[in-house]
Amino acid sequence: MPLSAIKTVAKAQNGVGAFVLQCKRLDFHYCNWWGSSHGMNTFIKSSLPSFAKRNPQVEFSVSPRPRKHPVIIAHYINGTQRSICVKNLQNEGVREKAELLRDSNGEKNRKIGKPVASINESVRGIWDPFHGAKINI
Amino acid sequence: MKRIPVSRCASQLLAQPLPRRPSCPYATAKTTRRSITPHNHRIQARFQSTAAIQHDGELEVELPEAAGIASTPSSRSASRGPRAAYLKPLPLEQLPSPHPSAAERSTKLHALRSRLSLPPRFPLQALARTLVHPSADPNPAFNNASLSILGRHLLGYYTSEWLLCNYPRLPMPVVFAAVEAYIGPKALATVAGEWGIEAAAEPGGEVDSGLLQFKRLKSGDELPAALRRQAPWKWNVTTTHKIMTTDEFGSSNAPPSPHALQKTPVPMEEAAQSFVRALIGALHVHLGSPLVKRFFRDHFLSRHLDISTLFDFRTPTRDLSRLCAREGFEGPVARLVSETGRLSRHPVFVVGVYSGKDKLGEGAGSSLDEARTRAAAAALKAWYLYKPVEVTVPSSMEGELDTSKWRPNLIDCGEVIV
Numbered sequence: 275m276p277l278s279a280i281k282t283v284a285k286a287q288n289g290v291g292a293f294v295l296q297c298k299r300l301d302f303h304y305c306n307w308w309g310s311s312h313g314m315n316t317f318i319k320s321s322l323p324s325f326a327k328r329n330p331q332v333e334f335s336v337s338p339r340p341r342k343h344p345v346i347i348a349h350y351i352n353g354t355q356r357s358i359c360v361k362n363l364q365n366e367g368v369r370e371k372a373e374l375l376r377d378s379n380g381e382k383n384r385k386i387g388k389p390v391a392s393i394n395e396s397v398r399g400i401w402d403p404f405h406g407a408k409i410n411i
Numbered sequence: 412m413k414r415i416p417v418s419r420c421a422s423q424l425l426a427q428p429l430p431r432r433p434s435c436p437y438a439t440a441k442t443t444r445r446s447i448t449p450h451n452h453r454i455q456a457r458f459q460s461t462a463a464i465q466h467d468g469e470l471e472v473e474l475p476e477a478a479g480i481a482s483t484p485s486s487r488s489a490s491r492g493p494r495a496a497y498l499k500p501l502p503l504e505q506l507p508s509p510h511p512s513a514a515e516r517s518t519k520l521h522a523l524r525s526r527l528s529l530p531p532r533f534p535l536q537a538l539a540r541t542l543v544h545p546s547a548d549p550n551p552a553f554n555n556a557s558l559s560i561l562g563r564h565l566l567g568y569y570t571s572e573w574l575l576c577n578y579p580r581l582p583m584p585v586v587f588a589a590v591e592a593y594i595g596p597k598a599l600a601t602v603a604g605e606w607g608i609e610a611a612a613e614p615g616g617e618v619d620s621g622l623l624q625f626k627r628l629k630s631g632d633e634l635p636a637a638l639r640r641q642a643p644w645k646w647n648v649t650t651t652h653k654i655m656t657t658d659e660f661g662s663s664n665a666p667p668s669p670h671a672l673q674k675t676p677v678p679m680e681e682a683a684q685s686f687v688r689a690l691i692g693a694l695h696v697h698l699g700s701p702l703v704k705r706f707f708r709d710h711f712l713s714r715h716l717d718i719s720t721l722f723d724f725r726t727p728t729r730d731l732s733r734l735c736a737r738e739g740f741e742g743p744v745a746r747l748v749s750e751t752g753r754l755s756r757h758p759v760f761v762v763g764v765y766s767g768k769d770k771l772g773e774g775a776g777s778s779l780d781e782a783r784t785r786a787a788a789a790a791l792k793a794w795y796l797y798k799p800v801e802v803t804v805p806s807s808m809e810g811e812l813d814t815s816k817w818r819p820n821l822i823d824c825g826e827v828i829v
Contacts, residue, residue, distance in 0.1 A: 284598060286605050286714055
């Protein structure tokens with residue numbers, strides 16, 4: 275055989291064709307007794323149904339956690355989970371935190387240095403000293 | 412509970428049903444409501460709306476009434492008159508896979524359907540069935556074996572036609588490798604992971620239907636005989652043979668049939684790929700091919716694969732001279748374009764391959780020979796990776812009355828044979 279091929283796997287580019295939301299599950303934990311859960315309880319009663327309706331891709335679960343601060347735990351497709359304690363937050367604050375968890379992708383927060391990160395190779399190619407305008411020094 | 416008549420479009424999916432073993436109870440129940448026939452206990456216990464076996468006329472089944480039935484299986488046959496006496500309910504733990512009526516209540520399935528942007532008319536029972544590997548449930552009316560066979564052929568068809576139309580000059584080994592990169596077993600398992608599929612620890616009727624159901628291969632155990640490398644299709648395997656008779660990856664031995672994996676512990680990868688294939692098959696059955704094509708384009712063709720990195724040339728210079736002779740070009744000549752540091756520790760030579768006055772390719776290397784080889788490989792890739800500007804794939808004309816948009820595709824005579 276003059277030619278053989280190298281086996282590989284095509285890389286996913288989420289959002290290029292289909293977009294898959296990376297947050298797959300949100301757990302809401304509340305306490306009926308503690309005052310720190312007040313906002314969380316209001317959120318669960320008033321805003322959570324509409325929030326869940328707006329985000330059908332996410333699985334929601336609500337469970338009591340007595341004698342603890344309220345917490346939102348998000349599970350992501352890459353296997354990680356993030357949790358945010360929402361003690362003493364009001365309804366709006368809890369909703370903001372839930373949206374933050376829903377929109378994040380489960381990776382650790384890190385600084386993005388370069389403005390563009392791409393797996394496509396540059397149109398101009400790698401700089402090459404032998405091509406382009408001849409510069410006489 | 413929703414009743415979905417699917418037997419109309421899906422009767423080709425499964426083999427002939429066993430006698431006296433009806434498998435699309437909803438369809439039959441819809442047509443013949445009031446006849447009484449004794450039938451199999453298992454079917455009585457598990458009604459299924461997505462099974463796709465031929466319609467047999469003289470069957471009466473009892474539909475589970477509403478949500479909450481499967482959680483209290485004893486109530487399933489409690490209030491239905493004289494037949495209730497011999498409808499023996501099974502406890503959920505004895506079912507090999509979740510009851511189809513549990514699908515509507517699974518939040519995981521609802522979330523999965525929305526996550527994949529599938530329309531709500533795609534029934535959750537069908538989605539639940541695609542998650543049941545034959546190793547969990549040997550009954551072909553409840554597992555995804557038949558759907559995954561259909562999906563495998565659809566995936567193979569769409570991928571290979573897209574590759575062959577877009578890159579008409581690709582050598583066959585590269586075509587096979589590219590197909591495998593898009594829809595090979597590893598790729599499909601990765602896709603399932605990226606869709607957020609979780610596996611059940613152990614399959615069973617009480618498990619959430621949104622989990623992948625399969626019998627796990629224990630860590631350290633040997634692969635089952637069906638999955639191990641078997642005797643090849645043929646001992647003298649030629650490229651023609653690979654194209655004509657093997658599967659879409661040109662593999663040397665036959666993949667195991669999904670029906671052969673009943674009750675066999677399998678690795679997660681096997682179950683995940685069967686799910687993805689079965690989902691494609693189920694989409695085809697329930698929503699039709701235009702939607703499958705769109706789904707395929709969005710989820711598979713949108714993946715990034717640089718085909719130029721798949722080539723592995725042995726003797727590119729010889730191939731290039733054979734190619735030039737075949738195409739009637741002048742013989743390729745390598746010429747030094749520029750160089751630097753010839754006597755230093757790290758020289759760089761830039762060599763171009765010329766056919767007459769045309770430069771076919773160019774490469775840089777730290778020795779003259781390396782640069783020449785790279786230049787020849789670049790020239791060969793430039794030839795093989797030719798891409799027509801306007802491409803219509805054959806499947807885009809399926810069922811079209813107006814064929815004026817069809818553009819015939821280029822068919823190349825193939826790679827260089829040395």
